[in-house]
Amino acid sequence: MLFRALNVAALLLMPFVLAGIVQRVKSLWSGRKGPPVLQLAFDVRRLVQKSAVYSETTTAVFRCAPYVACISAFAAAAITPLLGGAPCVSFRFDFVWLAYTWALGRAALMLAALDTGSPFAGMGAAREATFSAVLEPIVFLVFGALCLLSGAHTLHEALALRLHDGPAWVGWIAVIVAWFIVLQVEAGRMPVDDPSTHLELTMVHEAMVLDHSGVELAAIQMASAVKLFVGCAVLATLINPWAGTDSWRAVAANLVGCVFAAIAIGHVEVLSARVKLRAVPSYIVVALVSAVVALLAAAWRAEGVG
Amino acid sequence: MSTTALLLSLPVLAAGAVAAAALRSNRASASVAIASQALGSALVLSGIWGVLFGGDVIEVSWVWPAPVESVVFHVDGLSAFFLIWSLPMTLLGTVYATAYLRPYYERGRHGAPHFALLNMVALSFVLIYSVQNALVFLLGWEIAAVAAWLLVIWDYRVQKIRFAGFNYLVSTHVGLFLLVAAFMLLHAHTGSMNFAGFARALARPSESRAAIFVLLGLSFALKSAFFPGHTWLPRAHAAAPAHISALMSGVIHKAGLFGFMRFVQLMGRPEEWMGWSVLGFGVVSAFFGVLYSTTQRDLKRLLGYSSTENVGIVAIGLGLGCLGLTWGTPSLAALGFTAGLLHVLNHALFKCLLFYAAGSVSQATGTVDLEKLGGLAKRMPHTAGLFLVGALASCGLPPLNGFVSEVWLYAGLLSGSGASAQSNIVLTASAAALAFSGAVGCFAMTRAFGVGFLGNTRDTTLSIGHEAPLAMLGPMWLHACGVIALGLAPGFALPLIAAGLRPFQLPLSAGLGLLPLDTFVASSRVLSVALLVAIAWSWLRGLDARRTATWGCGYGALSARIQYTASSFAEQIARIFVTFMPESRRERLPTGYLPRQSSQLATHHADAVEQRLFEGLGRGEDLVARVAGQISEQPRVAFAAALIMLVVVTAGSVFAAAGGP
Numbered sequence: 030m031l032f033r034a035l036n037v038a039a040l041l042l043m044p045f046v047l048a049g050i051v052q053r054v055k056s057l058w059s060g061r062k063g064p065p066v067l068q069l070a071f072d073v074r075r076l077v078q079k080s081a082v083y084s085e086t087t088t089a090v091f092r093c094a095p096y097v098a099c100i101s102a103f104a105a106a107a108i109t110p111l112l113g114g115a116p117c118v119s120f121r122f123d124f125v126w127l128a129y130t131w132a133l134g135r136a137a138l139m140l141a142a143l144d145t146g147s148p149f150a151g152m153g154a155a156r157e158a159t160f161s162a163v164l165e166p167i168v169f170l171v172f173g174a175l176c177l178l179s180g181a182h183t184l185h186e187a188l189a190l191r192l193h194d195g196p197a198w199v200g201w202i203a204v205i206v207a208w209f210i211v212l213q214v215e216a217g218r219m220p221v222d223d224p225s226t227h228l229e230l231t232m233v234h235e236a237m238v239l240d241h242s243g244v245e246l247a248a249i250q251m252a253s254a255v256k257l258f259v260g261c262a263v264l265a266t267l268i269n270p271w272a273g274t275d276s277w278r279a280v281a282a283n284l285v286g287c288v289f290a291a292i293a294i295g296h297v298e299v300l301s302a303r304v305k306l307r308a309v310p311s312y313i314v315v316a317l318v319s320a321v322v323a324l325l326a327a328a329w330r331a332e333g334v335g
Numbered sequence: 336m337s338t339t340a341l342l343l344s345l346p347v348l349a350a351g352a353v354a355a356a357a358l359r360s361n362r363a364s365a366s367v368a369i370a371s372q373a374l375g376s377a378l379v380l381s382g383i384w385g386v387l388f389g390g391d392v393i394e395v396s397w398v399w400p401a402p403v404e405s406v407v408f409h410v411d412g413l414s415a416f417f418l419i420w421s422l423p424m425t426l427l428g429t430v431y432a433t434a435y436l437r438p439y440y441e442r443g444r445h446g447a448p449h450f451a452l453l454n455m456v457a458l459s460f461v462l463i464y465s466v467q468n469a470l471v472f473l474l475g476w477e478i479a480a481v482a483a484w485l486l487v488i489w490d491y492r493v494q495k496i497r498f499a500g501f502n503y504l505v506s507t508h509v510g511l512f513l514l515v516a517a518f519m520l521l522h523a524h525t526g527s528m529n530f531a532g533f534a535r536a537l538a539r540p541s542e543s544r545a546a547i548f549v550l551l552g553l554s555f556a557l558k559s560a561f562f563p564g565h566t567w568l569p570r571a572h573a574a575a576p577a578h579i580s581a582l583m584s585g586v587i588h589k590a591g592l593f594g595f596m597r598f599v600q601l602m603g604r605p606e607e608w609m610g611w612s613v614l615g616f617g618v619v620s621a622f623f624g625v626l627y628s629t630t631q632r633d634l635k636r637l638l639g640y641s642s643t644e645n646v647g648i649v650a651i652g653l654g655l656g657c658l659g660l661t662w663g664t665p666s667l668a669a670l671g672f673t674a675g676l677l678h679v680l681n682h683a684l685f686k687c688l689l690f691y692a693a694g695s696v697s698q699a700t701g702t703v704d705l706e707k708l709g710g711l712a713k714r715m716p717h718t719a720g721l722f723l724v725g726a727l728a729s730c731g732l733p734p735l736n737g738f739v740s741e742v743w744l745y746a747g748l749l750s751g752s753g754a755s756a757q758s759n760i761v762l763t764a765s766a767a768a769l770a771f772s773g774a775v776g777c778f779a780m781t782r783a784f785g786v787g788f789l790g791n792t793r794d795t796t797l798s799i800g801h802e803a804p805l806a807m808l809g810p811m812w813l814h815a816c817g818v819i820a821l822g823l824a825p826g827f828a829l830p831l832i833a834a835g836l837r838p839f840q841l842p843l844s845a846g847l848g849l850l851p852l853d854t855f856v857a858s859s860r861v862l863s864v865a866l867l868v869a870i871a872w873s874w875l876r877g878l879d880a881r882r883t884a885t886w887g888c889g890y891g892a893l894s895a896r897i898q899y900t901a902s903s904f905a906e907q908i909a910r911i912f913v914t915f916m917p918e919s920r921r922e923r924l925p926t927g928y929l930p931r932q933s934s935q936l937a938t939h940h941a942d943a944v945e946q947r948l949f950e951g952l953g954r955g956e957d958l959v960a961r962v963a964g965q966i967s968e969q970p971r972v973a974f975a976a977a978l979i980m981l982v983v984v985t986a987g988s989v990f991a992a993a994g995g996p
Contacts, residue, residue, distance in 0.1 A: 082880070082881045083881070083883075086710075086790060086791055086884075089870075089874055089877060090723070093874070101862075120854035126733070126855070128770065129738060129741075132777055135777075136732060136781055143785030144712075144789040145790070145885045146791045151790075152899055158777070158778040159907040166770045173767065182746075240886055244876075320767075328756045
């Protein structure tokens with residue numbers, strides 16, 4: 030019970046911290062001090078107090094989409110082992126829930142973008158939809174490989190796999206590589222999307238939300254920060270040597286893992302340029318190859334054992 | 336009692352058809368059709384109620400002169416599963432038709448034959464699903480096919496629609512020939528025309544069984560529009576009135592899946608290659624169906640391709656079920672068939688809803704071309720909202736019904752219950768393919784709804800009429816309720832699915848053991864409550880909010896023409912999959928610094944498979960035409976048909992002779 034409460038507490042705090050850490054890493058590399066780590070929390074508080082302006086073109090879809098995105102991000106977080114142990118909710122094949130609630134949030138934002146009638150928002154939505162079409166099979170290959178490697182069928186059990194032999198190590202590393210790229214795409218990070226660009230033509234996620242303001246914008250920012258945390262937590266649980274247990278060292282290891290993941294994302298973001306939008310699918314193919322390698326490693330292992 | 340009710344539904348539906356055709360007034364024949372279908376559905380429901388909830392199988396037979404021998408009415412759980420929703424959904428389609436056809440009445444069209452044919456469709460369901468005699472089954476099959484053809488060409492004065500109808504007619508009859516060939520082989524082996532007799536030849540593995548399986552599989556695949564037998568489908572769906580597209584896609588073509596399951600049940604334990612090939616067929620159909628749905632301009636064509644995707648998803652489930660039967664893992668078999676059957680029902684619910692909404696768009700605007708539409712949500716809020724529900728369900732998003740069947744499928748594919756490591760790998764890869772079809776389906780549906788209903792109307796000359804009348808909205812609302820109810824309380828569908836599994840001697844609990852529903856459904860419910868609160872809250876906030884123009888990123892003269900179009904939305908994904916969707920362009924681009932001429936660009940993404948298929952067929956057609964040309968007295972079409980049938984039957988018989996008794 031205590032650890033579940035901790036999960037909830039982490040869910041309320043860590044998204045802000047991780048987004049701040051990524052920002053801080055970028056600032057330090059470019060020789061600036063950067064905004065406070067909790068800047069996103071201040072932003073969200075400021076936005077919540079503001080009233081929103083809606084475009085005359087838009088309908089109710091535009092107004093409720095940010096909330097749908099936010100709720101689905103939290104729904105996905107509910108089944109994720111945020112602190113390495115048991116998540117708030119868990120059921121068999123709950124990773125399908127994770128992938129599909131993310132898809133729900135994505136669909137809501139894409140519809141909101143098309144609702145504005147703005148060419149830039151439509152462009153962002155089309156890019157997002159295309160990338161996700163290539164990404165989704167990878168997510169399931171990763172989960173499938175994890176299931177075969179661990180023999181478990183819930184996300185937190187599958188992530189807490191213990192490794193003993195050669196092929197499994199290969200699979201484990203391939204899974205980490207694939208998931209890192211999935212995380213970059215889903216959270217809208219370099220080298221797939223540049224969250225700090227000012228040119229609409231080069232945007233993906235930012236272009237979709239150009240017209241949102243006030244609480245709705247806060248909800249969208251919250252949603253993407255929660256997604257970032259969920260993605261980092263999955264990665265951290267994979268690396269966490271004490272994952273799968275409700276213990277303080279598992280919690281600590283997972284939090285440290287999350288911070289390291291955020292630092293890694295910040296480094297990639299500051300040290301690499303965004304790849305050309307047409308080349309993004311090719312970048313995602315790297316993840317596809319890793320996921321296939323993981324799957325083959327899982328098979329190899331099963332052959333060896335059985 | 337229940338048997339009498341079931342049998343009585345046949346004369347009721349037939350009499351309704353005759354009366355509807357005979358009446359002069361459109362209103363009267365519509366009323367007769369609706370009343371007789373309502374009575375027929377009630378009779379069928381009361382007839383199968385016992386079977387559905389665990390009662391005995393209904394079985395009656397009459398001796399009939401050769402070659403029929405005996406007509407056996409045999410209604411087991413599988414029949415009952417298909418009967419329980421097929422007839423009420425046809426009834427809803429008929430109700431929808433009364434309003435949809437009204438503009439045609441004003442132009443002097445007479446609706447009576449249309450309603451009579453809808454009754455015949457309902458009648459054919461009773462025959463197909465409950466009679467276990469090959470000849471009567473074929474009769475029902477043919478009634479459904481011809482009635483559907485005549486219903487498709489309602490607007491027969493348009494040449495394109497006649498062509499689409501003919502295309503369908505030919506395809507469905509190629510399927511019929513295959514089916515006849517399979518039945519002839521079965522008759523040759525068993526000397527019986529009854530399915531129970533067929534079971535004798537199907538129970539043991541043999542080469543003739545393999546040949547029969549291939550023939551049957553191809554026939555049912557053509558019926559249900561599996562890839563690559565799907566080519567007739569987008570055309571027919573674009574040409575037909577909306578309710579006919581809905582009924583064909585959602586209800587009539589599920590007969591192919593029923594036929595497949597019936598023969599798997601007769602086989603008992605299929606061989607491993609059979610399950611794999613069905614699974615492979617399903618994956619390929621889901622992949623190509625969804626891919627082609629991304630580039631369609633015509634909303635109804637788009638929905639048609641999405642049907643190919645969805646039967647593919649069902650086939651993945653059925654293939655998994657067959658593999659489970661082969662490997663002797665009842666949990667996998669039950670899970671696969673559960674997912675397949677549930678998706679059949681789910682697809683019927685949301686696809687009819689989507690087609691009905693598309694019909695109300697076409698009635699209000701006179702077009703379903705996405706490049707012209709846009710901004711409909713403000714003028715037709717009910718249609719738009721209902722289309723959105725259907726579209727999200729079709730993407731398999733939580734908390735709607737498509738999600739439940741997809742989770743079940745993933746559970747089966749990723750459960751690791753394959754017989755070997757290799758088979759687990761293939762199953763996991765199939766799960767990835769399913770995920771691909773889900774994400775691309777999401778792409779297609781977002782595009783359809785976002786471009787068609789949101790933003791501003793792209794063609795400013797388009798006049799948008801009124802919201803659909805109650806007779807059209809009513810069926811849509813009912814379907815939407817079904818979509819939501821099965822998403823939040825899939826428990827309602829479980830007794831139906833348990834009935835569908837009973838003939839296979841599979842307990843539902845075996846499948847549920849792999850995926851217990853309680854937590855998962857509770858999560859869906861919590862999610863839906865949160866979503867409802869959010870929707871209500873955002874609606875309240877919208878009441879007195881400040882409004883201004885969309886931000887044009889510094890450009891002040893935004894117009895409807897500047898919006899992202901349906902083609903530009905699909906441009907990037909079409910470029911990735913250009914191998915399967917070659918682009919044809921017609922362009923006149925501006926030249927020089929101050930271009931004087933107006934410029935044009937038209938792009939079209941062809942269905943590469945269809946193109947190549949027809950190229951191949953075209954060569955074959957030339958050959959047939961040369962042969963046929965030499966026999967000038969013969970009616971050529973009949974000759975060509977006979978030739979095809981001869982080839983098929985000969986090939987089948989050779990196979991059979993090789994492995995026959």
